[in-house]
Every structure is written in C-alpha cells, then in structure tokens.
Amino acid sequence: MNKFVTIAVAGVIAAGSASAQETFEMTSAFGKNLPILGTAGVDFVEKINGISTEVEFEHFDPGELVPTLEALDAVSNGSVDAAYTTSGYWQGKIPAASLFAAVPFGPEAGEFLGWMLYDDGAALFQQMYDDNGYNVKVLPCGIIAPETSGWFKNEITSLEDLEGLNMRFFGLGAEVMQKLGVSTSLLAGGDIFPALERGAIDATEFSMPRIDARLGFHQIAKFNYFPGWHQPATLFELLVNKDRWDDLDERSQKQIEVACLANITTNFAEGEATNFPAMVDNVENNGVTIKQWTPEQLAVFEGAWNEVAGELAAEDAFFKQVWDDLQEYREGYKTWGNTIYLPRPRD
Secondary structure (H helix, E strand, O other), rough: OOOOHHHHHHHHHHHHHHHHOEEEEEEEEOOOOOOOOOHHHHHHHHHHHHOOOOOEEEEOOOOOOOOOHHHHHHHHHOOOOOEEHHHHOOOOOOOHHHHHOOOOOOOHHHHHHHHHHHHHHHHHHHHHHHHHHEEEEEEEEEEEOOOOOOOEOOOOOOOOHOOOOOOEEEHHHHHHHHHOOEEOOOOHHHHHHHHHOOOOOOOOOOHHHHHHHHHOHHOOOOEEEEEOOOOOOOEEEEEEEEHHHHOOOEEEEEEEEHHHHHHHHHHHHHHHHHHHHHHHHHHHHHHOEEEOOOHHHHHHHHHHHHHHHHHHHHHHHHHHHHHHHHHHHHHHHHHHHHOOOOOOOOO
C-alpha cells in the first residue's frame, strides 16, 4: 500500500475512534478543592479516563451545571449525564434515600460495604430509584469513616441546650435532632459558613475534621463534638442517566464499575490518613475545644433514632423493606463483628 494511503487510512481510523468516544458531563456535589469529598469526584474521573478509551468523564463543580440539590432530577431528565453525590440529599424526595448514605448508629464502612456489595444493598439501591420513576443507574462510588457530630458556637452542657438551636444537619440524623428540639436545615457545603457568620444557624455538622477545616467552621464555632453517631460511615454514589448507561457496551459499563470500586478504596484511605493532623491543628492553633458526648447523651440520641426509624418504617413501605433487610444483615454480622476485632484503646 502506498505510504500516503496508509497515512490516510490511519487518520480515518483515528478520527473514527475519537468520534466513537462517549463523553459524560459529571456534576459533583462537592467542589474539587475540598479534601476527601471533592477530591473523590476528581479521582474517579481520573480513574475512568485512565482506563477507558471508549468513555470520558468531565468533572464540574457544584453550580457549574446544576446546584447540588438538583443533581438527581438533572441526571434523570438527561440535562446532565452523571453526578457524583450522596443519596442523603434526596431524603426530602424519597424517605429511604438516606439508608443508602448514612444510618445513625448504623454500620461502619466495612459492614456497610458488605451489605451493599455482597448482600441486598446494591439491588435495593437501584430499586429505590426505579420505583420512584428516576431514569438513573446508580453505583456505589466512595465511602468515608465517621464524621464529627457537629460544630457549636456555645458549649453543650446538657442536651437541653440543644432546644431552640438552628442547625445545619444532614440526612436521618436531622430527624433525630428535631425530636430533641433543634430546628434543622440542609445546606450545601459552600452555603454553611455564610449562614454561620450571619447567625442564620447556630451550629452545623458537615463532614470530617480536615474537610470542615477547609470550610472554616472553627473560625466561628469553637466546640467540636464527637463521635459522629449520625454518620458512622457515609456512602457516595455515581448517578448516570439510564439512557446513556444502556447505550454503553458491557466493557465500558464494567470500566465505570471498576473505577468506582477503586475510588471507594482511595476515598476511604484518604479520610483515614489525613484527619488527625487537622484535629491537632484545631486544638493547638485554632482555639477549638474537642468534646465527647457522654454515654448517657448518646443513649438519648440512639433512643430518639429508634423512634424515628420506627415512624418512618410505619409511614413508608419501601423504607421498611430496606430497614428490615439491613437489620437482618446486621444481626448476622454481629457473629463476626462482635468477636473478631480488638477493643480500641481509649488513651
């Protein structure tokens, strides 16, 4: 073959390969400069783009395509191809949504992933969106260990001090706080500091110490409470428009799944490796007092949560189905989880 013909054919093949590549615009619920939460969305894009020649994801920060709390609808109707987010943001639309994000006094990361990947969790996760008419494919795509329980402007000397507070709170934990007299609102990460600053809220929870440090809560609220009973683990999801997903070949779908599974690993590890320096810095340089809820206070939180879970199960059949399934799994898990691990030192 003439060398010029060969070059021309090669050019046509290359052009055909380029045009065949599927591009997905992905909105993230978290800004790319936010540690752990934001970097996870960026890391996922780097992973999938690094292993696939058929699909390419493009990352967009919150608000660049759609606001954080509108991502589910946007992906479902096709105005956005994909979203890296967490299902707890949809609790106002779907009562069971937060059971796939963070469960008060619920499973930690390992137990949660076991239910999600090797029990019924993932199938129920997809069923939730299907049954509610959302045109999305959902994949578990990140996970972090417990968060802090909250940042307060004033010390909480007893749980009666919570009554009347206005507080940003996420997911099912917000229902618990409301039972204890707290007025809660769900704000996206970038909206929290201005609300604290102008006094629209008295306290907030958002995430882990390193993440919260980037958002500057310590500048206004000096009392940081632990443990994060409301989010012993938080799962993150990749939502993909179902029509776009179904148009992909099986290999491309598997590549996205593999990228998400790898992202779960690095997301969890980043959180575990980088939070303790932020805690030390808060105490030594930012004037923060780290506080622990007492066992008696945690018992009150847990009692309120059990009431909330019972009420939601009575009101919503799918919540009950998921809750019962998770509880059955957790009951079996105790055989393993309550015997295999060393007790953690307290000093």
